[in-house]
Amino acid sequence: MRKIISIAGIALLATVFSTPVLAQDCSAAGTVGSAGSAAAGGTSASTVGTAGACQTDGGTTTSIGSGSSAAAVDGKSKSQTKVNENPNQLRAQSKAQAMDSGTFSKSQTKTRVKGDELQSRTRSMSHVPGEKPVKSTTDSTVVLPQP
Numbered sequence: 001m002r003k004i005i006s007i008a009g010i011a012l013l014a015t016v017f018s019t020p021v022l023a024q025d026c027s028a029a030g031t032v033g034s035a036g037s038a039a040a041g042g043t044s045a046s047t048v049g050t051a052g053a054c055q056t057d058g059g060t061t062t063s064i065g066s067g068s069s070a071a072a073v074d075g076k077s078k079s080q081t082k083v084n085e086n087p088n089q090l091r092a093q094s095k096a097q098a099m100d101s102g103t104f105s106k107s108q109t110k111t112r113v114k115g116d117e118l119q120s121r122t123r124s125m126s127h128v129p130g131e132k133p134v135k136s137t138t139d140s141t142v143v144l145p146q147p
Helices: none
Strands: 005-007 028-040 043-056 059-072 076-086 089-100 103-114 117-127 134-143
Touching: 028 103, 028 134, 043 076, 043 117, 059 103
Parallel strands: 028 117, 043 103, 059 089
Antiparallel strands: 028 043, 043 059, 043 089, 059 076, 076 089, 089 103, 103 117, 117 134
8 A cells, every 4th residue: 555645735925015906006017927847756846936016106016926736655745935025025936846766856936026027937847767857947027117
């Protein structure tokens, strides 16, 4: 009988700054996002990140969210998400990794809002010993126009 170890650590962390406004009040708005997953053998890992911004006469409202999940049939898995804020930018990073002997899957998403730029990038990879690794990258950037 196989023992199944699964960590479903999908956590969507949304942080909103400033006062919420209606969409029609935005002089400029944008959203960005990326996601990726990898699977090999009995392992899988997935991450996702998204961000949005709305410029108004009173300032800019931004939001960010990110999440991760990893699972392994007979191995180990871990996932984590962090959101950081400082006066210059809002950042989120999610990582997921699953390992079973030499087989592994991993994914990482980094999302940020800095000034008028929103960016999200996901890199995923899976590997089975003796085979070539499978890699993918998703990158998305939006720059809001100046009012």
